[in-house]
Amino acid sequence: MEQWLLVSIIIAGYLLLTLTIGLMAGRRSSDSVAGFVAADRSFGLLVMYFVTGASVFSAFAFLGGPGWAYSRGAAAFYILAYGALGMAPFYWMGPRAASLGRKHGFVTQAQLVVGRFPSNGLSSLIALVSLVAFVPYITLQMRGAGIVIEAVTDGHVPLWLGAAVAYGIVIAYVLSAGAMAVGWTNTFQGIFMVVIAWALGLYLPFRLYGGVRPMFERIATERPDLLTLPGLTATGDPWTWGAYSSLIIVSAVGLMMWPHLFMKAFTAKDDETLRRTVILFPTFQLFLIPIFLIGFSGVLFAGQPPAPDFILPFMILETGLPAIVVGLFCAGALSASMSTGDALLHASASVVVQDGVTKYLDLDDRAQRRLMRGIVLITGGIAYYFALDPDSSLVQLLASAYGIISQLAPPVVAAMYWKRATTTGAISGLVAGTATAFFFFLNPELKLLDLHEGVLGLMVHIPTLVAVSLLTPEQDEGHLRGFFS
Amino acid sequence: MSLKTARALTIAYLALMTISVTWPGLLPFARIEPLILGLPFSMAWIAGWVAGSVVVLYLLDRVERRHRQEGDH
Numbered sequence: 001m002e003q004w005l006l007v008s009i010i011i012a013g014y015l016l017l018t019l020t021i022g023l024m025a026g027r028r029s030s031d032s033v034a035g036f037v038a039a040d041r042s043f044g045l046l047v048m049y050f051v052t053g054a055s056v057f058s059a060f061a062f063l064g065g066p067g068w069a070y071s072r073g074a075a076a077f078y079i080l081a082y083g084a085l086g087m088a089p090f091y092w093m094g095p096r097a098a099s100l101g102r103k104h105g106f107v108t109q110a111q112l113v114v115g116r117f118p119s120n121g122l123s124s125l126i127a128l129v130s131l132v133a134f135v136p137y138i139t140l141q142m143r144g145a146g147i148v149i150e151a152v153t154d155g156h157v158p159l160w161l162g163a164a165v166a167y168g169i170v171i172a173y174v175l176s177a178g179a180m181a182v183g184w185t186n187t188f189q190g191i192f193m194v195v196i197a198w199a200l201g202l203y204l205p206f207r208l209y210g211g212v213r214p215m216f217e218r219i220a221t222e223r224p225d226l227l228t229l230p231g232l233t234a235t236g237d238p239w240t241w242g243a244y245s246s247l248i249i250v251s252a253v254g255l256m257m258w259p260h261l262f263m264k265a266f267t268a269k270d271d272e273t274l275r276r277t278v279i280l281f282p283t284f285q286l287f288l289i290p291i292f293l294i295g296f297s298g299v300l301f302a303g304q305p306p307a308p309d310f311i312l313p314f315m316i317l318e319t320g321l322p323a324i325v326v327g328l329f330c331a332g333a334l335s336a337s338m339s340t341g342d343a344l345l346h347a348s349a350s351v352v353v354q355d356g357v358t359k360y361l362d363l364d365d366r367a368q369r370r371l372m373r374g375i376v377l378i379t380g381g382i383a384y385y386f387a388l389d390p391d392s393s394l395v396q397l398l399a400s401a402y403g404i405i406s407q408l409a410p411p412v413v414a415a416m417y418w419k420r421a422t423t424t425g426a427i428s429g430l431v432a433g434t435a436t437a438f439f440f441f442l443n444p445e446l447k448l449l450d451l452h453e454g455v456l457g458l459m460v461h462i463p464t465l466v467a468v469s470l471l472t473p474e475q476d477e478g479h480l481r482g483f484f485s
Numbered sequence: 486m487s488l489k490t491a492r493a494l495t496i497a498y499l500a501l502m503t504i505s506v507t508w509p510g511l512l513p514f515a516r517i518e519p520l521i522l523g524l525p526f527s528m529a530w531i532a533g534w535v536a537g538s539v540v541v542l543y544l545l546d547r548v549e550r551r552h553r554q555e556g557d558h
């Protein structure tokens with residue numbers, strides 16, 4: 001049998017298994033909004049751990065990570081640095097958000113913010129900001145899935161078909177089972193990804209260079225510029241410390257503000273589970289080490305992939321691995337794409353309906369659930385449309401998505417911790433911060449010290465939030481007591 | 486250890502880590518040699534801070550948990 005055919009069969013088997021797990025999980029979930037969005041608040045430690053890890057490690061980490069290590073060298077280390085920093089504050093914030101969620105029935109972070117700062121406009125603004133950040137992120141995942149399938153099947157399954165099949169499956173189980181399916185498929189996919197990453201990350205350096213140390217010794221001699229921080233830009237010039245450092249800061253601030261991650265506070269079974277997840281999270285982070293090793297193994301390898309993001313499939317195909325390994329790798333990369341993509345699609349629908357539409361329309365539980373399913377389809381369709389555009393510069397869009405999503409941090413933190421904050425302050429800050437980030441996204445040449453536009457946005461956002469809050473009358477004491485106690 | 490001390494130490498670790506993995510705290514450690522476990526020094530340095538955060542958060546959790554249990558009575 002031809003190799004690509006065998007590989008396709010392995011992938012098909014894997015996709016079928018994912019679909020089965022997703023659909024089986026749905027049978028355990030109640031047919032309500034709380035069931036669809038928050039899985040009836042029932043996730044235990046194992047599921048929570050892998051849900052969080054697998055949703056953070058997307059196609060960007062699995063394909064972009066090696067791609068960055070390969071083409072931009074030490075610049076990729078930023079990905080290793082920000083995760084633990086971004087997650088740690090959630091040890092306190094998570095349980096606090098969870099207890100407010102249980103008390104007031106919140107299932108999204110906008111509900112939490114608006115519970116403190118009552119304003120339909122603010123709610124819609126948060127929904128809009130989330131959605132704008134979500135679409136490029138979902139697009140990236142779909143394109144990642146398509147790229148992998150096209151590369152390993154030798155072009156027999158083109159990008160449009162690969163992306164459509166992989167995401168057809170994702171949409172099928174998100175539609176049928178909601179949060180419960182996302183939880184169980186991510187557990188399965190998370191385990192799978194970790195095993196594949198370590199196996200390949202150690203195999204390639206040993207096979208090609210006789211070990212990890214000999215590999216880095218050779219790169220240090222032949223390409224020292226690549227291993228010198230802050231690494232290189234996409235065009236191969238030295239990168240700036242301002243851009244490197246501010247990307248770590250904005251990613252750390254933005255990480256837990258992604259609705260699909262923040263909402264885990266509302267899906268966890270209890271506070272203990274949440275805290276354990278936070279403690280164990282950096283162990284997932286260390287899984288980037290083999291990911292980088294895969295990319296570095298391609299540096300001195302003869303031949304070049306069509307684009308840096310293709311380095312992983314390229315290395316696998318070029319080193320003549322057996323079909324079964326190629327198939328399993330492909331499944332691992334698909335896991336990375338699908339396990340983030342499903343969480344993103346699911347969260348985007350939850351956010352748009354809960355925080356946008358229901359503020360203006362009175363819908364019953366069943367109508368809401370039906371509308372959420374419609375939005376999963378629409379968002380998926382829009383992202384798919386962009387995924388097929390070969391010119392879409394996704395990495396830039398993703399970096400900007402982080403700039404936008406990090407603007408949710410000040411209002412969320414103020415809602416939970418700063419009693420003097422006011423609704424006007426929260427709205428002014430969010431508008432000013434988002435506008436600033438957007439301005440510098442459009443005019444990158446004006447950026448101060450090459451800082452990330454999200455950090456520049458926060459530098460305007462936080463003072464605005466504080467100043468306007470102090471200038472406007474304090475919130476009603478009764479309202480504060482009702483919210484906090 | 487009191488809850489306050491544990492929280493202060495954890496926050497201090499995270500602040501120190503933030504400085505150590507970005508400019509300018511990273512500058513003295515932004516080098517290739519010596520290789521640690523085969524990895525470039527800067528990569529091992531950052532990975533070390535990440536691994537350390539697991540230990541710090543675990544120790545924080547022990548103090549927090551003891552405090553919560555005492556609070557129950």
